[in-house]
Amino acid sequence: MRILIADDHPIVRHGLKQMLASDPAATVVGEATNGDEALEMARKLEWDMAIFDFSMPGRSGLDLLGDIKKEFPGKPVLILSMHSEDVHGSRVLRAGGAGYITKDSAPQELTTAVRKVANGGKYVSASLAEILASECSSDPQKALHEKLSDREYRVMWLLATGKQISEIAREMGLSPSTVSTYRTRILRKLGLASNAALVHYAVRHQLVG
């Protein structure tokens, strides 16, 4: 499998090659240091798949991906990025990218991704899959916390971040007993039994950050 790589940082290219070297089937045929060079190499060289950095000097990101996909629609391009998945991940897949991995993900993940993509598949990491799933769910009202009123939602958030009833009361200009009532109602609506379960719920649904 002939691989084209592009990254403006020598140290990353070096590391990338090192990791790919562990796979006997993989050969790096070209190393580009920026987007324009990557496009040039893609036209000149014989290659089977490409691994590109998302942001490079010159043409890069979705623009570069678009250009490559237009000229080589059948060849898989894996995007490697410093940016977290929630921002760019789904856009890269929609633009025709075969996969998106962040540079801080485990090296095994890269190897897995390369194999998967080389066989014509798409590589989606577990966290990106979650983001995609939430983007795709046609009815956002489905999530239980969407059934909370705006005020209940904020009380829920404050509870989830570890605030005491009295603190919440002060912050929202409500009486402590009102906040307690809200708490009871929130737990019932979310089908939870305790504050600890609420914290867990909030973290799992990425409601706190």
Place this chain on the structure above:
Amino acid sequence: MSEAAAAARSTAVPASLPENLSPETATEPAPQAKILLVDDEPKSLFALQELLSGLGQNLMIAQSGEEALRLALKNDFAVILLDVRMPGIDGFETARLIRSRERSRLTPIIFLTAAADEMSSMFRGYEVGAVDYLQKPVVPEILKSKVAVFVELHRKTERLRESEEKLRRLAAHLISVREEERAHIAREIHDELGQVLTGLKMEVTWLAKRLRDKPLIEKTDSMCKLIDTTVQTVRKIATGLRPEMLDDMGLIAAVGWQAKEFQKRTGIRCRAKLPPEVKLDIDISTTMFRIFQEILTNVARHSRATRVDIELMLSAERVGLEVVDNGVGIADDDLNGKKSLGLLGMHERALLFGGDVKITGTPGHGTRVSVSIPMKQKA
């Protein structure tokens, strides 16, 4: 005012020192102030000119109301001396017309009346914008000192306008310099530091694979974790300085992302209505994005809201943003207060691109902020 009184005045108030002595104008001589003299009688005009020539200002003359109007359309006068009795449009009518034009709305007018009986129509004169009356024949000292006062006032107004203009330009410069600086630092941190960390992690992983000794493997594992945390921190710092998606994905995606982040960070529910993603001018995008961030900061700090509704609107001519919260509602005092530097900053940013920001608060029912910026940058 006698000449002596006028002299006493000018020594008492340092700002009215002769132009060549005041520090601001020491390097460049003050431009002459324009004074308009209007009288249908050439003799009177000549006399007025003679009297005022000593002031060293630019004296312009008109022999009729029509001519005076024409001149007032093209010039900014420090003061207009206007004869009441003229054939055609008389002095009162001329004054009314001059004052009705935006440019000369505030130009001081001194009426010259020929006879005591006309003093009865003073009231009418003040109504159309006269600031003073002088009876003919005029006493030279009185005329000179009155005109001198208006010339001085005009100069100060001009200077104030100039310094306002300078301040505005300085603010604009500071905003753009700061933005460039932030973008630069963010890029450096994110790219250089981030990539080195990535490389470092790859090296450590390479090393880890070749280790058989358990304590050593544990060490490399913890090194990997440390690197991961550092990468997260680097990312957070860079995004805080300038969100990368603003450059990569454009304003619309960035607003959506910021709204989600805001909800996560504050627990205030955020609903964003966004148009399909298109790339807009980067400077306009940055301006709009920074104003949006400032609005959200204010919501989090002061509003006690539990919900924010955001709408971004695009047309061929404008980018519009509307942010409505359900909090306590901003009070008028806070809108105009000296402390509201954040609000002032928003206005200044919008103004740079010919846009505007409107903020309205309804006590107990929340605050609405509307921002509008023209698509095409002002030349």
